[in-house]
Amino acid sequence: MLWLRLFLPFAGAYxxxxxxxxxxxxxxxxxxxxxxxxxxxxxxLTSAYFLAFAAAQLPLGMLLDRFGARRVEAALLLFAxxxxxxxxxxxxxxxxxxxxxxxxxxxxxxxxAAFKAFSLSFPAERQASLTGWIMxxxxxxxxxxxxxxxxxxxxxxWRDIFIVLAGLxxxxxxxxxxxxxxxxxxxxxxxxxxQWAGVRAVxxxxxxxxxxxxxxxxxxxxxxVQSLWSISWLMQVNGYTRTxxxxxxxxxxxxxxxxxxxxxxxATALARRGIKPVQLLGAxxxxxxxxxxxxxxxAVTQSHLLWLxxxxxxxxxxxxxxxxxxxxPLALSxxxxxxxxxxxxxxxxxxxxxxxxxxxxxxxxxxxxxxxHRSAFFVLFAAQAAAxxxxxxxxxxxx
Numbered sequence: 001m002l003w004l005r006l007f008l009p010f011a012g013a014y015x016x017x018x019x020x021x022x023x024x025x026x027x028x029x030x031x032x033x034x035x036x037x038x039x040x041x042x043x044x045l046t047s048a049y050f051l052a053f054a055a056a057q058l059p060l061g062m063l064l065d066r067f068g069a070r071r072v073e074a075a076l077l078l079f080a081x082x083x084x085x086x087x088x089x090x091x092x093x094x095x096x097x098x099x100x101x102x103x104x105x106x107x108x109x110x111x112x113a114a115f116k117a118f119s120l121s122f123p124a125e126r127q128a129s130l131t132g133w134i135m136x137x138x139x140x141x142x143x144x145x146x147x148x149x150x151x152x153x154x155x156x157x158w159r160d161i162f163i164v165l166a167g168l169x170x171x172x173x174x175x176x177x178x179x180x181x182x183x184x185x186x187x188x189x190x191x192x193x194x195q196w197a198g199v200r201a202v203x204x205x206x207x208x209x210x211x212x213x214x215x216x217x218x219x220x221x222x223x224x225v226q227s228l229w230s231i232s233w234l235m236q237v238n239g240y241t242r243t244x245x246x247x248x249x250x251x252x253x254x255x256x257x258x259x260x261x262x263x264x265x266x267a268t269a270l271a272r273r274g275i276k277p278v279q280l281l282g283a284x285x286x287x288x289x290x291x292x293x294x295x296x297x298x299a300v301t302q303s304h305l306l307w308l309x310x311x312x313x314x315x316x317x318x319x320x321x322x323x324x325x326x327x328x329p330l331a332l333s334x335x336x337x338x339x340x341x342x343x344x345x346x347x348x349x350x351x352x353x354x355x356x357x358x359x360x361x362x363x364x365x366x367x368x369x370x371x372x373h374r375s376a377f378f379v380l381f382a383a384q385a386a387a388x389x390x391x392x393x394x395x396x397x398x399x
Contacts, residue, residue, distance in 0.1 A: 002181070006121055007130065009176035010114040011137035013073060016169055017107035018141030019149075020080070021049060021223070022253075024100075025231040026149045026246050027158045031096075039232070039363075041093055043356020046228045047349045048097040050220075052104035054345035060109055061338040062195045069113035069120075070180040077173035080106025084166035088159045106169070111138070112338055117180065132264015135318060139257030142226070146250035150243055198332050202339045207327035210394040211320050212343045213387035218285050219317040220347020221380055222310075226252070227348075229355055230307070233295075233377070237370045238303055251304060252311035259315035267319070277319050282391065284316020289384055296377045351380060 024031070024046040032042050063072050083102025090096040111134065118130045152161055202208055225233075230252070234245035267277055291310040294300050325336040355376045362372035 002121065005179045005181065006117060007133070009172065009179050010069075010073075010110070010117060011134060012172045013077060013107070013176060014110045014114060014134055014138045015141040015144070016080070016165070016172060017110040018138040019145045020084070020103050020107060020165070022142050022145040022227045022249075023149060025226065025228050025249060026145060026242070027153065027161075028228055028231060029235065029242055030153065030158055035093065035096075037093065039356040039359040040353070041356070043228065043353040045093055045097050045100060047224070047352035048101040049104035050223070050345045050349035050352060052101040053108045054342050054349060056105055056108035057112075057338045057342040057345065058199060060112060061199075061335050062192065064109070064113060064116045065195065065334065068182065069109075069117040070177060070182060073109045073113040074173050074177035076106050076109050077169055077176070078106065079103075081166045081169040081173065082106070084162045084169060088162035088166065112334075112341065115337065116334065121181075131322075132260055135260040135264070136257060139253060139260050143250060143253040143257060146253050147243075147246050148250075150246035195335070198335050199339065202328065202332060202336050205327065206394075208324060208336065208339065210391060211324040211340060213390050214281075214285065214317065214320050215324075215340050215343035216347035217351070217380075217383045217387040218288070218314070219320060220344045220349075221351045221384055222288070222314040222317065223344070223348040224352035224355065225380075226311075226314075228352055229373075229377075233373055234303070234307075237298075237373050248304060248307050252307045255308040256311040256315045259312045260318070263315065263319065278323050278395070281316055281319040281323055282388075282395075284313050284319070285388055285391075288313035288316070289381070289388060292377070292381055292384070296374055296381060355380065 024042075028042055028046065031037060031045070037045065060072070080103050083099045083104075083106055085099075086102060087096055087099030090099050114134050115131070118134075122130060149161070226249075230249055231242070231245045234240045234248055235242060238245075240248070263280075267280065270280065271277060288310060291306055291313055295303075295306050295310065300306055321337055321340055324340045325333040328336045358376040358379065359369075359372045362375055363369060367375065
């Protein structure tokens with residue numbers, strides 16, 4: 001059955017991609033204690049994943065067009081396995097950052113390759129549901145990186161966990177290469193010069209720059225918070241243990257998982273009733289901003305509910321991919337998606353490292369750990385509010 005042969009290997013790869021992305025939220029405090037890392041060091045170490053991921057996005061679109069999703073993703077997953085092994089054996093921050101960067105490079109194709117394979121193998125009417133299900137597999141990976149990962153840390157060390165992950169990544173790479181059928185496109189790939197011209201057209205478009213700030217600050221910012229600073233906030237500001245903080249993140253990941261499923265199931269039906277995906281995007285991200293303000297101010301004491309709501313509403317940011325691509329011809333949709341993905345991961349890298357540097361600097365000027373976290377999160381909130389305001393203003397401008 002084509003669905004099983006093609007979908008499941010890509011789902012397994014994206015599961016691992018999201019697990020790798022968010023694992024440092026739980027193991028970060030352990031790394032900080034073991035290696036005596038400051039907030040800035042921890043932010044840089046964790047964000048190396050995002051930097052390598054972002055750097056791969058533009059050439060990735062062209063590689064997928066030229067060599068196909070099966071070969072590109074299977075090959076890149078070998079780098080992810082090598083990165084996990086390097087991370088497991090790393091002794092310095094430089095060695096750990098290099099391993100984390102290799103992981104980011106290795107999983108950089110997991111979502112885009114799946115989209116490419118689905119577009120060639122399934123009819124258009126099935127794409128929305130396939131997108132919802134592949135995002136669900138990522139949500140399961142994020143869930144695995146919370147309470148289950150914390151439970152594993154009670155049984156063994158983080159180095160052993162990454163050795164196991166390296167082995168699993170090799171298995172998924174072999175599974176994908178052996179199971180996914182070789183795609184046969186009806187036309188020859190575009191020449192390289194033509195592909196780069198398409199990339200320039202995307203970045204020169206006003207439509208793209210309506211959505212790009214959302215990717216940089218809101219979607220990328222949420223990734224940075226989810227994959228590192230959420231646990232730090234819950235422990236340093238709210239005073240929870242690592243286990244309790246991981247339980248909060250498990251709840252948030254489960255809420256995201258359900259949100260992805262509901263978006264996949266209901267977005268098309270809502271559009272038929274006049275509620276467009278771009279309206280869902282704006283409403284969801286507006287509510288995520290309100291929730292972040294409540295988390296920062298601690299105006300509501302129900303922290304579990306706030307983080308559940310934050311994960312739920314932030315999940316609507318995935319709609320920005322399709323909405324950014326919708327303003328371009330079908331031939332440019334892949335490059336529009338990878339260009340937007342580039343913005344997301346540049347934002348995730350900048351926010352993750354930047355928050356760490358800001359927290360360290362504010363502590364050096366006398367703020368407590370909790371106040372430094374609150375001040376840094378307020379700066380993130382201000383940047384996200386500006387990006388969202390631009391999104392609404394640009395939507396009203398005549399085209």
